[in-house]
Amino acid sequence: MKPPRTPDLLRGTLDMMLLKAISLGPMHGHGVASRIRVMSGDVLDAQEGSLYPALHRLLTRGDLVAEWKQSDSNRRARFYRLTAAGRRRLNREQSMWADMRNAIDCVMSTRRLPQGDIG
C-alpha cells in the first residue's frame, strides 16, 4: 500500500497559512494544524516540528498574541490571536502569493515559446 502523498509546504507559505487559519478566530496550536488540514481538504499537513517555532516567531514579530484559556474540552490551552500588524502582514502576503501564483500559472501554461524571443 502506497503512503498518502502529502506535498511539502512551500518555503515561506507556512507563516501565511498560519496567519490565515488564525484570522478565522483565536485558536490553539493543535486547532490551527487541524484547521489547515481541513481547509486544504486533507492535502496539506502542517508538521508540528515546524508549527510551534513558526507560531513563536509570529508571536515575536508581533503578528500574534497568545493567552492561556480553557478550551471546549475543558482543558487549559494557549490560544493565539491575530493582531492588527498580523492582519496587515496577511493581506500583504496574500497579494504577493496571488502575484506569484499568476506568474507560475503563466509559466506552466506556456505551450510554445514565441519565435526569436530567446537568445
Added chain:
Amino acid sequence: MIGRRNARTEIDEEIMDHLARETERIAAEVGSTPEEARESALQRFGEVEHVRLECLSILRWRRWRRTQTKVACLLLAAGAVVAMWIAAQPRGQSRIQPAVTSAVIRQSADKRVESHLYRLKRHGAWDELFAASDDAMANRGLPAPTRAYAVMCQIEARRALLRPEQKMWTRFESLHVDLSQRPDIEWLVRKLRAGRTGATPTKRRSSVDITTTLLSLASVPGSRRGSDSTGVCRRRPRDSVG
C-alpha cells in the same frame, strides 16, 4: 531565571497539550489503544526536545530585543531630562550652558579661520595666505587642528612664493606696467596669473618668451621712475593687474 522557567514550562505545557489532543484524535479516528495512539502522535510530532529548544531560542531572542528597546528608551529619556535641565537653568548660573555656548562659539571661530585660509589658498593669494596663517599660528586660542592647518597653509604659501612663476609675477609687479596702454602683453599677464594660481597655462608661449618679454619691459629706460610712451608708470596699477 523565573521568566526563563516560566517560558520553558509554558512551552512544555503547550507541547504536552498538543500531544494529548493528537492522541485523542488518532484514537478516535483509527480506533487504536491509547498507548498506540500516543506512540504515533509522538512519532508524528518528531523531536520534542528539538522543537522545545527552537521555541526557547526564539523566546530568548525576543526577550533580548525587549531589553534592548527598554535600554534605548531609558537612555533617550535620560538624555531628554538632561537637555530639559540645561534649558531650564537661568542664564549665567549654569555651569554647563556657558561651557556649551563657548564651545559652539569656539568651534565656529575655528571653522571661520579654516575657511578663510582655504579660500585664500584656493584663489592663490599667497601673500595674504602667508600673513593669515602666521596670525593663526600665533593665536593660542585656536585648537591644535586649526593651528596645524595654518602651519600647512604657511608651508604651502612659502613654497608658492618661492616658485619661479611667483618670482616672475613679483618681478612683473615691481615694474608697475600700465596694462591699459600695453594691450600687446596681455598674454603675459594671463600666463603669469595662471602660473601663480596653479592653473594650467596655455602652451602657446614658452617660458623663454615670458622671460624675454619681462627683460625687455625691465630694460625700458625710466621704467621705475615715471610713465612714458611704453606704458610703464610709477604707480602700481592695482585695478588693472591685481
